[in-house]
Amino acid sequence: MIALVSVSVSHYLVVGAILFVTGVICMATKRNSLGVLMGVELVLNGANLNFIAFGSSYLRANSLGLDGQLMSLFVIVLAAAEAAVALAIALNFYNNHSTIDVDQASDLKG
Amino acid sequence: MMLLAAEVAPSFWHGFFFVFFALLTCGFALGVLFSNNIVRMAFYLVLSLGASAGLFFLAGAEFVGAMQLMIYVGGTLVLLIFGVMLTAQSRFISMKTPSGEWVLGVAVGGCLLLLLLSVAFQVKDWRTPRGKGGLSLEDSKTSSQIGMAFTGVRVDKLDQKNEQLAGGMSGYLLPFVIVSVHLLVVLVGAAYMARTKRRATATGAVG
Amino acid sequence: MSPTVADFFHNSFRLPESLAYLTAAVIHCVLIILVVAVGALLFIWLERKVSGRIQDRLGPTRVGGAFGWLQTLADGIKLIAKEDITPKDADWLLFKLAPYIGFAASYCAYIALPFADGWAARHMNTAVFFILAVLGIEVFSPILAGYASGSKWSLFGAIREAAQVVSYEVPLGMCVVVPVFLCGTMNLVTIGNMQAGLFTNWLVFNDPFTFVIAVVYFTCATASVNRAPFDLAEAESELVAGFHTEYSGLRWSFFFMAEYGSMFLVSGLAAILFFGGWHGPIPIGEILGDFLAYVVTPLVGIVAWLLSFVFKNVHTADHVAVAGHIANSLGCLNFLLKGLIGVTVMMWVRWTLPRLRIDQVMTTCLKYCVPIAAICFLGALGWRVADWTTGADIPLVGIHYGKGGRGMVRESWVEQTQSAKVAENDVPDAPITDPNASDGPTGSVEQSPDELLTMKGGDQ
Structure with missing residues (x-):
């Protein structure tokens, strides 16, 4: 029954929105810095899903075209770069402070 | 719903x-x-x-x-x-x-x-599915188009009237190169940063 | 587009469209499961026989007759009957799920692998990329298994194995890219079909660099599926077995199903990318073309005529399709044989070379495989450019039988567009997207720009 929907851009937007909001809450509530990083990945993935949906000619007649896919490729690559840097920071923080609790990263607090 | x-x-x-x-x-x-x-x-x-x-x-x-x-x-x-x-x-x-x-x-x-x-x-165009005509079960052939766009030729924008854009500006060659160099720099930097330079003291800043 | 299995069920049995697709999907799934599961049964038996013979032993001899060919089945029954133990410290959810991830990844990769011309469960335009990507996911299986076991030993094995697999993906990817840019497509069916003809057309003989690349590919593939001499992380024949130390029974056997599945997968990929895919070394069909045309085609015609009583929709015009299917079945056998040879070579290597230390494993990857692959990548590219600029194929062996259609995608596309523009200037009304505007050679690469152009038109 529920499977009988014909998929439109809006449905993709709903999934993207859920991923985005989940990621945002994840970033806000997790104390583990790697958990925060996972939230960022979810947010980026939600955005990617929207790019793909708008760029898909399967879903919409006058779609964004190839630009949607190209943008999401850039997002994926930049997310890889971002994850590498964030992990390096997290590991450095762990080495220096023996913790990965983001609440403990308060050395610069005056 | x-x-x-x-x-x-x-x-x-x-x-x-x-x-x-x-x-x-x-x-x-x-x-x-x-x-x-x-x-x-x-x-x-x-x-x-x-x-x-x-x-x-x-x-x-x-x-x-x-x-x-x-x-x-x-x-x-x-x-x-x-x-x-x-x-x-x-x-x-x-x-x-x-x-x-x-x-x-x-x-x-x-x-x-x-x-x-x-x-x-909100937008009517977004929530109307494309319907029977839009759903093709054939293979999507976008991979070569994406490759061409990364080398600066937009196959899907051949009817671009603007001369400057048609001359390759609508491709993604420059962003592609920038992102590649960026990725390289980032990976080298991350590898450098993640090295263990000194061991943390046991008392550290653990709360 | 040629009719698919789903179309067949839809047209011949009057099934509703959704049911027809379901039936086709189930058939594909069952066939692939058969390849993976029966393949694992066969390969484990073969491994024992091969290792036995190499060490001047007999191997299994009892179960199922003189060759012991039912030995694996007996082992399988034993494994199913064994107790499934979960350690006390284990993370039970991940511990139970980890074996299936590896198996699922190995199985999913088969979706895109064509077994003959067009015989793939899902005919993908990005098949090479998809297979590599899905094989990359397999690494989660050892990581999670090692972590979830709650044992330091398993964790060490897992980290070693993961580091090895992830590192070897780099040279593996570089090797796979070479056939992709030589053929100008990531579609495995097209890549396979471009190597039709005499065996000198196989990409491994395309130029010296691709020959080296094929060797490097096979080395990296062996390492990325954790086979000896790169199986230090597991070393199940001598040491305790790395990340799956804590596993027993059926879950343990899933790791092995995944391993043997991946072995055949990478061998099959090698067969398609470098060794002509489903084409035999000598194009018997073309050489004996006349003979076939006069003898086999009428036979096929009779068969098709008989079939037309069963399936009303088979017309006599489908002779060609039926003949194509027969040729494809032979090609499929060819492909399976090539994959089997690849797997056998892996076994041969396993019982010939001593195991590498973990630092030697990483050295082989980073200091040898990556630079060699990079140099050969550039070399093959240079060779192709030389071909393109001189306008002549540089013959390596001297015989070129039906070679052609391989070229520089972007350059040929640009040339095509320019000629199309010239044609457009001559005939003002001719649309630029008309594929007939340029009567270029109809090789497959020259077609791909056409496809792009028509795709653009057809998309709107």
Whole structure:
């Protein structure tokens, strides 16, 4: 029954929105810095899903075209770069402070 | 509800697999959010992103879907899991969030979600499915187009009237090169940063 | 587009469209499961026989007759009957799920692998990329298994194995890219079909660099599926077995199903990318073309005529399709044989070379495989450019039988567009997207720009 929907851009937007909001809450509530990083990945993935949906000619007649896919490729690559840097920071923080609790990263607090 | 709109499906299985992958994606994303165990969070994230690659395939973006599986799931998340394991001491594996933060986070997030959902169904063009004519079960042939666009030729924009844009400016050669160099620099920098330079003292800044 | 299995059920049995697709999907799934499961049964038996013979032993001899060919089945029954133990410290969810991830990844990769011309469960335009991507996911299985076992020993094995697999993906990817840019497509069916003809057309003989690349590919593939001499992380024959130390029974056997599945997968990929895919070394069909035309085609015609009583929709015009299917079945056998040879070579290597230390494993990857692959990548590219600029194929062996259609995608596309523009200037009304505007050679690469152009038109 529920499977009988014909998929439109809006449905993709709903999934993207859920991923985005989940990621945002994840970033806000997790104390583990790697958990925060996972939230960022979810947010980026939600955005990617929207790019793909708008760029898909399967879903919409006058779609964004190839630009949607190209943008999401850039997002994926930049997310890889971002994850590498964030992990390096997290590991450095762990080495220096023996913790990965983001609440403990308060050395610069005056 | 919009999701229950009982129209005649252009292709039953397309809708079926959309719902299937969408439920997997959202379900495991919620799993990431509500799990306290960091390794399980990473595992749920793998499944969530893998399922969203399925959504990409369903939208006809085969290349991006494979890219998602290769770079995101096969690369970034392996890195993430390595990070998790390198820092996985028993007291960090499950870190509880205070319930006050939960209430605040879910309240703000819920408002954001409501806003986004209402926006998602605002535009009529977005919520009308393309119908029978739009769903082609043939292979999407976008991978060569994407490759050409990265080398500066937009195959899908051949009828570009603007001379300057038609001359290759509408391609993505420059961003592609910038992003490659950026990635290289970032990886070298990350590898340099992540080296263990000195051991932390046991007393450290642990609260 | 040629009719698919789903179309067949839809047209011949009057099934509703959704049911027809379901039937086709189930058939494909069962066939692939058969390849993976029966393949694992066969390969484990073969491994024992091969290792026995190499060490001057007999191997299994009792179960199922003189060759012991039912030995694996007996082992399988034993494994199913064994107790499934979960350690006390294990993370039970991940511990139980980890074996299936590896198996699922190995199985999913088969979706895009063509077994003959067009015989793939899902005919993908990005098949090479998809297979590599899905194989990359397999690494989660050892990581999670090692972590979830709750034992330091398993965790060490897992980290070693993961580091090895992830590192070897780099040279593996570089090797796979070479056939992709030589053929100008990521579609495995097209790549396979471009190597039709005499065996000198196989990409491994395309130029010296691709020959080296094929060797490097096979080395990296062996390492990325954790076979000896790169199996230090497991070393199940001598040491305790790395990340799956704590596993027993059926879950343990899933790791092995995944391993043997991946072995055949990478061998099959090598067969398609470098060794002509489903084409035999000598194009018997073309050489004996006349003979076939006079003898086999009438036979096929009779068969098709008989079939037309069963399936009303088979017309006599489908002779060609039926003949194509017969040729495809032979090609499929060819392909399976090539994959089997690849797997056998892996076994041969396993019982010939001593195991590498973990630092030697990483050295082989980073200091040898990556630079060699990079140099050969550039070399093959230079060779192709030389081919393109001189306008002549540089013959390596001297015989070129039906070679052609391989070229520089972007350059040929640009040339095509320019000639199309010239044609457009001559005939003002001819649309630029008309594929007939340029009567270029109809090789497959020259077609791909056409496809792009028509795709652009057809998309709107």
